[in-house]
Amino acid sequence: MMSSSPLPEPVTTRMRQRHRTESMKAMDKCHQYVTRLFRFGHMDFEFAVWQMIYLFVSPKKVYRNFQYRKQTKNQFARDDPAFLLLLFVWFVISATGLSLALKLHFLGFVKFLFWVVFIDCVLVGALVATLFWFVTNRYMRSSDTEDVEWGYAFDVHLNAFFPPLLILHVFQLFFYNVFISEDYFIARLFGNTLWMISVTYYCYITFLGYSCLAIVRHTQTILYPLVPLFFVYLVSIIAGINVCRVMMDFYHYRVY
Template identity: 55%
Template sequence: MLPTTSLTSRDQGNGSLNSREAARHTAGAKRYKYLRRLLHFRHMDFEFALWQMLYLFTSPQMVYRNFQYRKQTKDQWARDDPAFLVLLSIWLCVSTIVFALVLGLGFVETIKLLLWVVFIDCIGVGLLIATLMWFVANKYLIKHPGRDYDVEWGYAFDVHLNAFYPLLVILHFIQLFFIHYIIMQDSFIGCFIGDTFWLIAIGYYIYVTFLGYNALPFLKNTVILLYPFALLVLLYVVSLAMGWNVTKALCIFYKYRVK
């Protein structure tokens, strides 16, 4: 899950890793260690994962600064502790159930919505975005192509999870307090508030994603990852001009999908 395969200073004595060190640093070995820790809850640092979730809202730069510290101490950028993933999964399930209650869905419909949100909205879309970002970063953003630097797919997915969490809280929690009484009403103010929630949520997703790739010192021109902001604002203005309430449309879509 390392975003870079560069050699550390302790490995540069003879210019290559010895066989034991090489085995420990392979992507397969790291993936096996990460997945194995999913079965040992007492070995996970949930307190630190909660700290990361808090700072993804208040100061996301601090979260990625910690990623840099991990690279210095453990020679690994991506998380080696699945506590964040576990807490995110729990929050995703709980918020989706509450969202289903707000929409007035039954038990079976709630289960269908939960499966849709987990496997399509989070995992499916996440895999697609992570793969796209992994390709773009390695194809166009590497400072010195051909050297032993690359953004691995695992780190790209880790960045997606960081950016997805604030979006989830904004759309699946904060927005719920406004759905019935304001957003779902046939009025401009309902359209304005609903679309503004989407503007903030997706805008924050773009920003946190930018910070994730900007933290990697071997990438260049990462500012281009902020360019989608312009398209986002344009779509926001167009949706208000057309009176298209995105939240209301998505609620109707979800109700249609689970029936």
């Protein structure tokens, strides 16, 4: 029985050199990004605000800029941390509002802020980004010369995370104690619909993030989970499950 012959040495060497070069470039980009976190004067906050607005009204325009960055700087991922810093500001604002709605003490506010930033956004986002990074590069990539950057996958998560953050952690606050937390059918319908809208935003913006990459195909599969989620949404309303109140109770007992 003949064993398969290994790759020729020059090919193996080139592959190793390519991976080593890509790793060094990724580390260098990460170092530059972290360094810029402390240089507020070099950040374009006006453009970051523009991105946040258009993630609501026209997400496609946001990803056109990612394509322009690829042409000019040879990377899709953000190199300006202004968006990340503004997102953290919204975390503080939303955590303050939710702490007041849940009547949390200061330590509870700190715990809640920590949970939302590092668990809900960073940890879960890193897992989701890694999953999409692996699946797109392994099964959905149409070119062997380029791959999807992990940093870009995490940027897509941050983009998709922002609208649900404002809908569920800011807009909902104006209605929770006076309306959504009640047992009425209309209150349950309104609160669960906010969650359905938020999930739809997340899936749609994620879909746009990968569909704008020429090297990724079959991106419509990212929208498929919306079908079973819609049925879960209907069942929750019929079964009398108030998703907003369930999540509020979860956060309250988690950080109180």
